[in-house]
Amino acid sequence: MKNLDRIYVDFHVIQTVPPSCINRDDTGSPKTALYGGVRRARVSSQSWKRAMRKMFCEDFDEKNLGIRTKRLIEFVQGEIQGISSKISSEEAKNLASKIVKIAMEPPKNRKKKKNEEIKALFFISKVQAYNLADYILKHQGDDKIDTKEVKELIKNGNSIDIALFGRMAADDPNLNADASAQVAHSISTHRVDNEYDYFTAIDDLAPKDNPGADMIGVVEYNSSTMYRYATVAVHNLARELGGEKEVAAAAVGEFAKAFIQSMPTGKQNTFANRTLPDAVLVTIRRDQPINLVGAFEEPVRTVEGGYVKPSIQRLEKYAEQVYNQYADAPEKAWAIGMDGQAESVNLNGLLQGLQNALIHDMENVAKE
Known part of the structure; x- marks a missing residue:
């Protein structure tokens, strides 16, 4: 059943990843997952989102993007000195420390640690940091500062990447921002077995009579054909971006470009694994997002000829089955x-086509 006030964009990608180790676990091995009773290659959601955020920097003005940092005081200090060049560095730091502590102060029902500073990464937009700096400069002589007003400065003015990927503040849930996008862990459509690359390195200045290696090691890697999935709740994204339809549509367009073209950079110099997708399917839905990974619960098997073509065929067949039996x-x-x-x-x-369709659909949502 359609929800006329909701718009979801689903992204489905089939992509070959050559021998590589783009996303590793704590032991240095390529990440894997058990699915359908067999081991699959896996690239975590966080890894691919990081690659996407880095690509955003190439296409968006920095004022539209956020900074994820524990050095929040230094960040706001820089904004203060940018607004008022006459203020000293020490005074700017004191003001920044004051406003950040007020902004990040936990609610009264939560315990406050002594001398607490920013201990976890915090996602903040350039606009929000500027607003904090501007506010404290205007109120630096006040005996008491309104905590609610300060917190509102962080709750409003989300950047595009904060609106897409969300923000969590463990000490104060009121500062959270709901993510409009979800990115699944990518997995191979077939079974994989990790392999090992034994390597040696020779000291260029070693004596001629020393034929041995000066360094030896092993790099674990695998190769695969992956299914990748992501979805964006466009109605929520537009709300987080202040209701501006063109901005929201452009953000989804950049999300699409980054999701399709980006590649995590782990061991990239070693394996040069810069591939692009073999197939992409993008849909606009009104009922709910649908991850089609079930197409590969039974792993694709092939004797020769590769996994790309049967993976695409499997995806198309499964999508048709889901649409016929469960969803519009x-x-x-x-x-x-x-x-x-x-x-x-x-x-x-x-x-x-995607951006034009979204602008049209959001205009219709507003009328309905």
């Missing part, structure tokens, strides 16, 4: 490298 078909769908009922486009066509 998407309102709109675009595909790269796939057949089926979706409109076949290239990446530029997908991004343009």
Whole structure:
């Protein structure tokens, strides 16, 4: 059943990843997961979101992006000195410390530790940091500062990446920001076995009569064809961005570009694993987001010919099955490298079509 006030965009990607170790666990091994009774290659959600955020920096003005840092006082201090060049560094630091402690002060029903400073990474936008700096400069002579007013400065003015990926403040849930995007852990569509690359290194200045290696080691790696999935609740994103439809549509477009084109950088110099997707399916839905990973619960098996083609076929067949049995078909769908009922486009066509459709749909939501 359609929810006319909701708009979801689902992203499904089939992508080959050559021999690599782009996302490692605490032992240095490539991350894996058991699914469908067999071991799969895995790249964590956090790893790919990090790669996406780095790509955002290439396409967005920095004022539209957030900073995730424990050095919040230094960040606000820089904004204070940017507003008032006459203020000394020490005074700016004192003011920054004062306003940050007020902003981050836990509610009265939570215990406050003595001399507590920022101990965890905090996601804050450039606009929010500027607003804190501007506020404390205007109220630096006040005996008492309104805590509620200060906290509102952090709750409003979210950057695009905060609106997409959310923010959690453990000490004060009121400072949380709901994530409009969800990114699944990517897994291989088939079984994988990790392999080992034994390497040696020679000292360039070693004596000629010393034929031995000066360093030896092992790098664990695997290769796979992966299924990647993400979804964006566009209605929530627009709300987090102040209701501006064009800004929200552009943000989804950049999210789409980054999700499709980005690649985590782990061991990239060693393996040069910069691949692009083999197939992409993007849909607009009104009922609910749908992860189609169930297409690969039974692992794809092949004797020869690779995993890409059977993985694409499996995805198309499973999507049709889900739409027939459980959910409405998407309102709109675009595909790269796939057949089926979706409109076949290239990446530029997908991004343009998606943004135009979202602006149109959000205008209709406002009317309804």
